[in-house]
Amino acid sequence: MNARRDITIELSRDGKQPIFLDIVASIVREIERGRLKPGEALPGTRALARSLKVHRNTVDAAYHELTMQGWLVAEPSRGTFVARDLPDLRPANDADRKSAPANAVRTEMRAPSPLRVTDGAPDSRLMPRSELGRAFRRALLGPAFLSDTGYGDPRGALSLREALSDYLESERGLIAPPSDLLVTRGSQMGLFLAASAVIEPGEAIAVEDPGYPLAWAAFRAAGAKVIGVPVDGQGIDVSRLASIADREPRLRAIYVTPHHQYPTTVTLGAGRRLKLLDIARYRSLTIIEDDYDHEYRFDGRPVLPLAVRAEVELPVIYIGSLSKLLAPAVRVGYVTARSDILARMVDRREAIDRQGDLPLEQALAGLIEDGALRRHARKARRIYQARRDHLAERLISRLGSEVTFETPAGGLALWISLRSGLSAETWAFNAHRAGLAVTPGLRFALDASRAPEAFRVGYASLDQSELSRLVDLLSRTRPD
């Protein structure tokens, strides 16, 4: 029972919370699953910090939190142990077994974090919930659903592909007939399918660094090697991409977020766009274009997707999402691509997921057709722009000498760089103890040695008073 074994700490790669909370969650998981048993010793903080490549303070904080929550017991000069008086976690046949410690922890872990800063989620409170509910009911009770509830097209409901086709053409100048659209669950599945379609296991994809860790996870799940390309104030450094392509013969694709680079929010300029298309053409690379928050453009017109400019011969896989328009938990994305690539993606989709959820797809088609989605986008755009401006104004007035940022032309987040000497991780740690969960730049770095001292702060999901509190908490927790 007490033998020291290695424990598995899996840091989630999505940058949603400070690292020490990841460690907390991971250790709780190990205990819940019985891989860490009551009374068992934990590794020393120094050793664990080394193996996780984090500050020792971070592990200290995690152990402290777990001790406060009663999962761990610190025994002076002996070390830290799993508490012996934990509830029996998995009794074989006990009605009480669902007094769910997982649940309890979730609540407790939320408690110290009343102000949760997302990486750019929309405000679910604004979601047109009644309209969606009605649309879903209409879809379920309508004749189309009744006549078509067998297994369906793995590309998604025809009604939704038709609605999206109109929407993309009128909103983005993107010509994609319904037969060339694939409706996915959220954009995450689109990323996985895209990589599966153009990359063989062992081949490589270039990505922006800093960038989107969940995309890297999708590419790795498809067997791809992920190579970082630096990002600067104009977006991805295309010259560096070219030289990486020169020395990496197995490079097959490049993943970009040109409209609002994730996480830095920069819009890729026209010159770099052309150069990127040139490089892709010359090196036979597929471009995977993730246009995750196209609708949210406040200053000037949205920039047209790369997919619009690319000639037919050049493979651009274009991925969009309705989740940023509605709520992250309403999972609908879409993809269009050259038809041979799309056909491979459709085959793979069928193999891993058969098809989408028909009632939901039909309900969303209804929301697009009757204009409810556009009306919601217009309203949300006004509100989010005001929130962006409010956050920018507060930051300048309260933290003008500690941080710098470019007000982004669109999107749902601000990228806040710290003045030299300030550590984003330390600041995030302090902020969390004060009740503010904010994500430091390290979480977006593929190459940790280049980790930017910055925060990504999603402003859309917080109202103006919450944003004021956010800046207030940041300024009160600034490290010395």
Added chain:
Amino acid sequence: MNARRDITIELSRDGKQPIFLDIVASIVREIERGRLKPGEALPGTRALARSLKVHRNTVDAAYHELTMQGWLVAEPSRGTFVARDLPDLRPANDADRKSAPANAVRTEMRAPSPLRVTDGAPDSRLMPRSELGRAFRRALLGPAFLSDTGYGDPRGALSLREALSDYLESERGLIAPPSDLLVTRGSQMGLFLAASAVIEPGEAIAVEDPGYPLAWAAFRAAGAKVIGVPVDGQGIDVSRLASIADREPRLRAIYVTPHHQYPTTVTLGAGRRLKLLDIARYRSLTIIEDDYDHEYRFDGRPVLPLAVRAEVELPVIYIGSLSKLLAPAVRVGYVTARSDILARMVDRREAIDRQGDLPLEQALAGLIEDGALRRHARKARRIYQARRDHLAERLISRLGSEVTFETPAGGLALWISLRSGLSAETWAFNAHRAGLAVTPGLRFALDASRAPEAFRVGYASLDQSELSRLVDLLSRTRPD
């Protein structure tokens, strides 16, 4: 324009329709995508039949159908060509481009097939649509949704995992705490994740033959080699499995449908179940148990899942589905497995799909909690049992000397074997021309040389008068 190129005919592997209709659909797709151009020559029927390993008659039938529909033109002694007067399929910027030939074809292809026999789908007409609509609305408007619309747990909504945990324990004796459940989109994703979790690319999985082709597609998508194990009147031949395991060192898993074998509907007997568990234990194989229609047991009690009998040490990945209870287009499945395996599946799920759809998951949790799902299952069970008995009675009275079958103790389909000398494919072809789409045994065969002369006929989705018509059409189209 007229150069002869190779065309790609992809036969769908799901056995939903006769092969010649697959060929029709595949050629239409090639034309729509512009890979077959107006005026272009098609391969000769003999050559295409050889390359597809089908009867030449099958290709003849497909060409005939396409000619009738206007896609192809037969020019005597010259060959068959893509028609020159097709509508312009993809004009660049034309408002008419959505007069969707794809759509038109779908309708036309349905026209000659008014009675569609599924492989065992539930009857969507019985689905509790109002209840589901209300539950969805309740979920959307309720406080739980409002407070939890950020990104969520990749295992699925806690409310649904709690409801499923109760349901599985009381209905199947399966103890799976909510933390050990993973809610997937339909069981298809469960199959892919299961293979991804226990099989490295290049390793092998054994499957039942005849069996479920979409499962093979999922395993292959995960990089697995698929090896068939014969099935007889008692289910999978476990002795053959043992000898395959002996000579295949890279075998890692075995996929089974023990409750109602797909497609033969046989329930795996107790002796073979124990032997299967023994083989898995001795050879360190993971058992992937697909219990896709557990609820539908008419005669006696449902047999407990293998997962219930397996000791903790033995890895059984148990996969179930709510889609057979509601409708194929409502996509919710679930998985439980040993926690280390489940953790790998959850990680992979996050990488390919992030999480499920929260409103839908909460709505289904509501349907389970308030008893609507159980009530629906009881009602559906009564109706489907009557349909099974009606079909069996009609078959015996009209085709008693042409076919044999064992009335299955449960499930949603009948496996109808033909007396020696009758070809299931020819019969299916005749039946289709008369307006009945029925699936011949070849479509479920991994090893085509062992293809059973049989039909799988889903009776649940047809009412009694439709079933009578089905038998009538079968008996009128019996080959000589």
